[in-house]
Amino acid sequence: MPGIVGFINKNTLPNNHPSILEVAGNVANAWCVEGQYQQLIKTTADIGYHYFNNQDLRVDIWGDIYSINGTDCQQSDIAEFIANQYLIGNLSDLCSQLNGYFTFTIFDKKTQKLALVTDRFGMKPLYLWHSNKQVQGFASESKALALHPNFEQQIDVDALKTYVDVGHMLGEQTLFNTIKRVPPAAIITIDISSGHYDIARYWSWSDIKVNQNLSFEGAVDKAYTLFDKAVARCLSTIKQNTLAITLSGGLDSRVLLASAKQHFKGTIKTYTFGEAGCDDAVIAKQVAELAGVSNLLVAIDENNWFSGREQGVWLTDGLKNILHMHALSSVNKIAADSNYLLNGYLGDVTLGGSYLFNHDQAGLEKEQRIAQRYFEHAPFANINDPYFTYVNDEPVLIYNRGVRFIGAGSDLLSHELHNFKPFMDNDLVDFLYSLPDEFRRNGKLYHAMLLRYYPEYFTDIPWQQTGKPISLQSSEVEPSTGSLKQLLVKLIKGSAFEAVARKLYRSVAPKRHYVAYDAWLREPQFKTYIIQILCTPNSETKKLLGSEYVDSIVTGFFAMNDSIRPEKIGSLLTIELYLKRLG
Numbered sequence: 001m002p003g004i005v006g007f008i009n010k011n012t013l014p015n016n017h018p019s020i021l022e023v024a025g026n027v028a029n030a031w032c033v034e035g036q037y038q039q040l041i042k043t044t045a046d047i048g049y050h051y052f053n054n055q056d057l058r059v060d061i062w063g064d065i066y067s068i069n070g071t072d073c074q075q076s077d078i079a080e081f082i083a084n085q086y087l088i089g090n091l092s093d094l095c096s097q098l099n100g101y102f103t104f105t106i107f108d109k110k111t112q113k114l115a116l117v118t119d120r121f122g123m124k125p126l127y128l129w130h131s132n133k134q135v136q137g138f139a140s141e142s143k144a145l146a147l148h149p150n151f152e153q154q155i156d157v158d159a160l161k162t163y164v165d166v167g168h169m170l171g172e173q174t175l176f177n178t179i180k181r182v183p184p185a186a187i188i189t190i191d192i193s194s195g196h197y198d199i200a201r202y203w204s205w206s207d208i209k210v211n212q213n214l215s216f217e218g219a220v221d222k223a224y225t226l227f228d229k230a231v232a233r234c235l236s237t238i239k240q241n242t243l244a245i246t247l248s249g250g251l252d253s254r255v256l257l258a259s260a261k262q263h264f265k266g267t268i269k270t271y272t273f274g275e276a277g278c279d280d281a282v283i284a285k286q287v288a289e290l291a292g293v294s295n296l297l298v299a300i301d302e303n304n305w306f307s308g309r310e311q312g313v314w315l316t317d318g319l320k321n322i323l324h325m326h327a328l329s330s331v332n333k334i335a336a337d338s339n340y341l342l343n344g345y346l347g348d349v350t351l352g353g354s355y356l357f358n359h360d361q362a363g364l365e366k367e368q369r370i371a372q373r374y375f376e377h378a379p380f381a382n383i384n385d386p387y388f389t390y391v392n393d394e395p396v397l398i399y400n401r402g403v404r405f406i407g408a409g410s411d412l413l414s415h416e417l418h419n420f421k422p423f424m425d426n427d428l429v430d431f432l433y434s435l436p437d438e439f440r441r442n443g444k445l446y447h448a449m450l451l452r453y454y455p456e457y458f459t460d461i462p463w464q465q466t467g468k469p470i471s472l473q474s475s476e477v478e479p480s481t482g483s484l485k486q487l488l489v490k491l492i493k494g495s496a497f498e499a500v501a502r503k504l505y506r507s508v509a510p511k512r513h514y515v516a517y518d519a520w521l522r523e524p525q526f527k528t529y530i531i532q533i534l535c536t537p538n539s540e541t542k543k544l545l546g547s548e549y550v551d552s553i554v555t556g557f558f559a560m561n562d563s564i565r566p567e568k569i570g571s572l573l574t575i576e577l578y579l580k581r582l583g
Contacts, residue, residue: 001025001125001315001414003062003140004103006039007148008114008192013038018147023139024315024415029060037114037192039105045339047239047418052079056109059083062140063102063124064420066233068094070427075237082106091115092187095202099233099426101419103140103182114190120203121424122184122403125411131178134195135188142179142317146582153582154178155544162377164545164553164571167321168405170374171382175318175575184399185387205390211434219439220448222431223351227449230425231259234342241266242338244417246327247295248272248514249283249464251352251443251450252344252423257291258454260342269337271330273298274514279464281514286461298330302520305329310577312412318578320408323517323570327413335416343410346402347423350432351449353440355397369393374400392437448472517566527558530569533576540579541572 002025012032013019020027025042028049032038041060043049050061059079067073073081085094086106095117103126106115116138118126129137129145131152137145145151159173172180182188185203190196214222235243243260247253247270260268270293272284281297288295312325334341348354361369370393371378381400382388388395410419422428432440439445447470450458463470520526534541534554542550550572556564 001140001411002042002044004041005139005144007137008037008135008195010035019144022147023141023144044416047339050075050079052083057083058107061102061104063100064237065098065100065102067099069097072233092202101421112192114192116188118182118184118186120185120426122399123407126182127179128182129179135190135197142174145179157544160544162380164568166374166377167567167571169319170377170380170400173380201387204387205395208430208433210391216439219435219445220452223445224449224453226428226431228259230422230428232263234420234422235263238340240338240340243268243340243342244334244338245270245342247284247288249280251463252347254287254457255450255454256342256344258457261291268293270295271298271334273300273326273330275301278514283462283464298333300329300515302523305520313574313577314581315415316408316412318574320412321567321570322574323567325412331413331416339418341417341419343419343421345421345423349402350423350429351446352443355394356437356441357393366393370396521566521569534572541576
């Protein structure tokens with residue numbers, strides 16, 4: 001993704017060096033200090049960048065800061081305000097009050113010290129290259145660091161195994177031993193003359209206190225007020241006349257459209273991706289017609305689904321599984337209309353409570369609960385970091401699943417699209433996580449808010465997850481897949497006709513899901529591609545993980561072994577393609 005690139009090194013790199021050239025976006029600003037320190041900013045369409053510079057300080061902000069301690073602020077003034085607060089020693093307190101999706105740097109010209117700051121939830125990525133307790137560089141894309149002439153490539157095999165088994169990295173992991181993701185709510189202070197650094201945290205989840213006194217009905221009203229304000233804050237920063245929304249059959253994108261209709265005075269265009277006739281496409285079209293906005297279906301099928309995804313691997317530094325790049329097919333079409341995308345990121349989590357563990361797991365130790373998701377890799381999730389201290393495990397999952405996996409999806413699009421993520425507005429999150437868990441469990445609070453304040457969008461239109469409109473019942477369950485599929489599986493499981501039968505079933509059965517990667521991966525031409533990439537002697541993943549390990553995954557998948565999920569094939573492909581291009 002575009003963003004910040006900086007090196008603490010006496011050899012200044014030209015702007016056409018791969019460390020700079022291969023980072024997404026266009027250079028918006030570049031500068032260096034006496035051959036010791038070099039920094040530049042790359043942006044898309046000159047969006048999301050603010051800076052301040054005088055004889056004492058330079059502040060560079062990549063991203064958006066919408067409010068300070070609940071009060072809306074002018075983004076054009078925010079860099080100077082940060083500079084002034086830094087000078088009076090108030091940086092940590094200020095950071096705890098900043099509401100947005102950002103990273104920023106402060107270079108103190110007098111002390112020759114550099115501060116790197118990440119947002120409260122670590123949503124805007126920043127990577128630190130350090131060795132021998134000295135910082136060598138930092139960047140929004142780790143490839144900028146890995147392509148530096150002084151970088152020695154050492155693969156973190158534990159991180160690679162986590163990626164294949166879990167489907168994404170955890171905690172601070174990257175593919176490289178000497179590059180780590182900067183944690184959330186962090187201030188890193190670097191002495192550029194020595195490269196030495198220290199790190200401090202300015203906020204943690206324990207700062208949110210549970211409120212047991214508010215009624216459920218009062219919580220519904222308050223949640224709506226804060227959500228509505230969060231959307232309005234985002235939309236107030238748009239510099240173009242058109243807003244884009246990727247519209248699915250889910251709840252999050254639908255309520256964003258409903259809210260945007262109230263706050264955005266320009267043109268709203270919606271985009272849906274998937275197979276023609278899938279539930280998402282049918283529901284999205286119905287919602288768009290109700291809202292009176294256009295809806296473009298960008299078809300994804302067995303013939304075109306892989307198009308562009310090799311480049312997507314490069315854009316995300318191999319951190320986004322190639323099977324989860326669904327929106328990549330839409331990005332050029334969206335960017336032709338608008339560089340601003342209203343994103344439903346983690347709405348099902350913050351309002352819907354989808355990361356809450358069920359009551360049966362309440363008696364388990366925290367380590368046991370997290371291990372159910374991350375297996376033996378759970379220690380890499382940093383679950384005992386004081387930052388995650390809270391009454392439940394959601395903060396651990398919000399960062400490790402939400403930021404490190406789902407967030408990589410918006411990073412994938414950021415070379416063209418500037419994402420707004422109102423469901424992670426600080427004021428909204430602070431309020432929602434002050435409530436008892438039972439208010440949000442099974443979408444109870446969320447559904448009540450949607451039906452009370454946006455009834456025309458939710459009372460009668462079905463939810464893709466259940467095939468029915470949402471209700472105020474205590475739980476929502478996915479309907480049975482039906483006897484046809486069960487009978488088919490029983491009859492052909494393990495037979496020579498299984499692949500043909502699966503394909504036939506998909507051609508006659510309703511298309512509930514917008515993609516069918518399990519089937520598409522097994523198409524003859526793609527099977528050949530996978531084997532040529534992963535199963536040759538010069539395979540990078542084989543060198544790192546062993547031939548037997550990689551071959552067993554590939555062979556098991558094509559033998560219809562249900563324990564080998566398509567995501568594992570996607571993980572291996574992603575890493576292989578990334579490392580080959582990195583060289």
